Amino acid sequence: MTSLRKVYDDHPKTVVFASGALIRILAALVFPRLPDLLTLRPEISTPVNSFKRLQEGLFLHERGLDPYDGGIFHQAPLLLSLFSLVPNPSSWIGRLISIVLYTGLDLLSADCLYSIADSGAGYKTRLFTSPRSDRVWKPISVAAAYLFNPYTLLACLGRPTSVFTTTLILLSISHACQRQTVTAAFALAMASYNSFHPILLLPPVGLLCYDRLCINSSNSQPFTTNGDTSFAPQNGIKISTDQRNHPQPLPFALKFTTTFTVFLTFLLLLSRLILPSWNFLPAVYLTPLTLPDLTPNPGLWWYFFIEMFDAFRSFFLGVFALHMLSYSVPFCLRFQKQPLVAVVLMMGVVAIFEPYANAGTAGAWLSSLGLVGHLFEGEYHVLLISYGPINVALVSSAYRYTFPALAALLYSTFLGPAFHHLWIYAGSGNANFFYAITLVWSLALLIILTDTVYSALRDEWEAERPEGKGKDVGQI
Amino acid sequence: MKLTHLLALPASLLALLTPTLAGPEYNEHLHLLPLSNDYLYAGFNFTSTTSLSAYESHHYRYFPRSLGQILQYTHTSELHLRFALGRWDDESWGARPRDGGREGGTGVELWAWIDRDGGGEKVEERWGDLVNSLSGLFCASLNFIDGTKTVRPVLSFESEGSSRGSDGVGQQLLHGTLPNEVVCTENLTPFLKLLPCKGKAGISSLLDGHKVFDANWQTMSIDVRPICPSSATNTDDECMLEIQQTVDVVLDIERSMRPRDDPIPRPRPIEEIECDETKHYNGPDSCYPKRKEGAMGWSLSKIFGTPVLGSCHLAEDDAHENVDITLEVPSTRVVETSALQLSSPVVDAQNTDIRHFKLQEGIHRTDLTLPYQPNVASTLRSQPPLYATRQITGHGQERGGMHTLLHNPHPYPQTIIYLETLPWFLRPYMHTLKISHKSSSKTVELEKMFYTPAIDRKRATKLEVQFTVPASTTLELTYDFEKAVLRYTEYPPDANRGFDIAAAVIRVLPQSQTAAQSQAQSGAAGSGCKGRGSYLRTTSLLLPLPTPDFSMPYNVIILTSTVIALGFGSIFNLVVRRFVLVGEVPRGPLHAVVARVRELVGKVRGGKMGKAGDVGGDLGGADEDSGSGGKDTGVSTGKSGGISDPVMGSGSDKVD
Incomplete structure (x- = not known):
């Protein structure tokens, strides 16, 4: 036990990553039917990320048919090229290789989270240093929260292609934190190419990039901030001097957007090369907007649009899409001082309000909340190795509605599959059962999202007014 | 304009007056064949022809004008329309009549070759016109054959006619099915109206809706095809247009002969039942009905409710060997005819069981009676080329599997083409398609595959595969599918009944070397589809889909909107203050x-x-x-x- 402890203390990253990989591969080896079972679960696989549909698209593509000339396959074309190199996952060896591939993706995501947390972008930015910076989560805790999150674990075994999107988003954020603007834009373009909605992350990720670049230019000066307290007038002076070295915001935004667009266009052109027609554009990118496939998923859209009156369908599709869009810019404006928070919040918005929501994306978002873990006011957060995922950390937080959110999350996690069974298989419940659970699930995630917004703003406010800490506040 | 009329008039007059081979013709034929277990197969066939030039100049004689105008308007060169009901029990009834070439899947099936000039959109438009016009003509819901029920098969159907010029190139084949259509009397009446004698005289007078639709298996077909002489150089031989209407029914003799005044089926009184006394439990209070022996007695008037009324001989030269009724019973069976002239008793020297009758002119009521005969050697029907059954496997309303069993009873391998039209809300996974031996699960290679995936709410799935069924083996064809959830307005009123899936069409290709002998075996049913192989269709399926709660639209809109508003409101409340x-x-x-x-x-x-x-x-x-x-x-x-x-x-x- 002590030796184990010692090994962990010496190489925490190796141990956490190795055990994360081991759990995934062992689960696939010990329960050989589990991956295929999870692939069929509606909570994990949706029409736009299902592994089984990917197989179907691959089958059609390999036989020279256009896989997008049909209603089944809605995933990005380059995935076809990638998976045509992987052996057929119907055999056990093929299944194992696909699991190993997805485990690799998860490790990459965890590594990205590690480096993001390591960069300190969460608590120290150009304009702001969190008064709670002593409470920042260790990078290894953030990585562990991702690797041992049950939702990401199940998503890894279920192999939806949204795991690629998650990895690419995290990759983009981590490159943004390391001031690699071009690669950050490229990774984000890849993610958006893969599943459309990450395009909403473009403003916050751009902001994060800009912020990190500014920090870099101010750090290159002999002047160093002592970091503990922010002295308002002095701060103002500092900014005014620094701004000569700072990149101009407007050209930077233009450059970032252009880089993103160029890469996205490049990817789309590349896809056209391997496909016979442009059919993939509507099939991949119009499907999340028009929702032709109403297969149940944990999101809010499917039942709403089953029950929607035909005359109002397009109106509400527009409203829902615009609703998602409406968060991106306000978050950027309000969280100018904390761009990473804006990114994480926007990931949450995408995970909750996605038309084809799934537990994997939501789980990845819950884990990435660890990046802003210092906001969760609490005594101490336990190191998560022995206690499991994020949930433990949240328990100890001083969120306003921690308990209801966690109770609702657990409730929907356990009752969701049960109610789905009652509706689809047992026939003793109807669609409202599963619908109610998806409402609870979304509500729980929404409460967590709202509380994160609250605590981030509170943190920012307390930096300005340290005497307000721990006191009741009102809002005007 | 006028000039051409003037020029054309003498030509058409000449064509009418000169007794060429290509004159308009009409003949009708009834084939009667008792099947095992006291079933009777009755196949009606009405064929009329007209010359293509007369057709194109709107000169109709035996060809129905209403149908002809529709075909001309929609540029349809060949039409096949089927109305079908029930199931052909090939385990006990043997091979299908006319090699299955004149039957359809349950419901309505329609396929047609439409001129392609003017592009694909023009074809769609013409097809739309065609189904809508036919819908009105036959009082059927054919207008529901839209894009989601139409496919374009490649291998399964071949043009029966020989059209002029480059055949098949300028035409597009479209195939639509309506498996949920209930075929009924209202479809038979317009069908009979197309006949020259309108169902009032000749064998068509037997067709009464009450009896036809009381059958265990029933199929009506209309086939229009152009026939051109094969030698293209000889331009004198005119092209003909043939319309063939058939009604094939299998009637339960006992049920059909139920008296009209007491049509309610009720158990016979115990005194009339003959008990099987060999059973050990036979006693004064228990009775096992004795299996009836011999052939049941029947007559046309009892089975169809009416005798044949008059005759419908329309051709000018009535001297040729047209026969009205063919009866295929063992030669030992006694046949009593009333006012039927027994024409050439045997056609095929090898088959003495076939008797031909001809209706006589001027006799008003004709009947055919076969009295009960205790000891009759039952005729052995030839085996069907293939046995096929299809089921949906799996449970629950989320996904399932299609499972088709194909049994080749013959000692030679047969190549078949399997066509399925699936509605878009059934999403098949073709990567799971597997054809394997039932016993050894050894897979069979596909020879050809044509697959068109469905597009939601726009297009149906078409699956067409060609493979060989080895001699005396059973193959199973399986694939997985997923069931879609529809919008609540897309469900029919009886949503929990399920959705009908059209029958699979199986075409057994003719064998190069075994063709001759197989044709000789099943040569009884004479029809014009020798070279195309035989067809069979599986039964249609019922697919249950997951259903939403239909009473909830307002509640769902309100609840979901509330959750979203809750999130939106609280976030923006925090953000803007x-x-x-x-x-x-x-x-x-x-x-x-x-x-x-x-x-x-x-x-x-x-x-x-x-x-x-x-x-x-x-x-x-x-x-x-x-x-x-x-x-x-x-x-x-x-x-x-x-x-x-x-x-x-x-x-x-x-x-x-």
């Missing part, structure tokens, strides 16, 4: 009004209570306190530009 300490919250103008009112109330009550005593004074004091608090905040409101200044001040204090 600033934090202040509770004590610093500025009071709005309303608060000042409220404070003023409370102050007034306090004064009034204080005045009242002051007389009452000390307690009132205390209360008044308390009221004044609160009032003064209100004043204080009022002052701070007055100051406030307001909050930021003290904040900044305190910040700088701290630093100092």
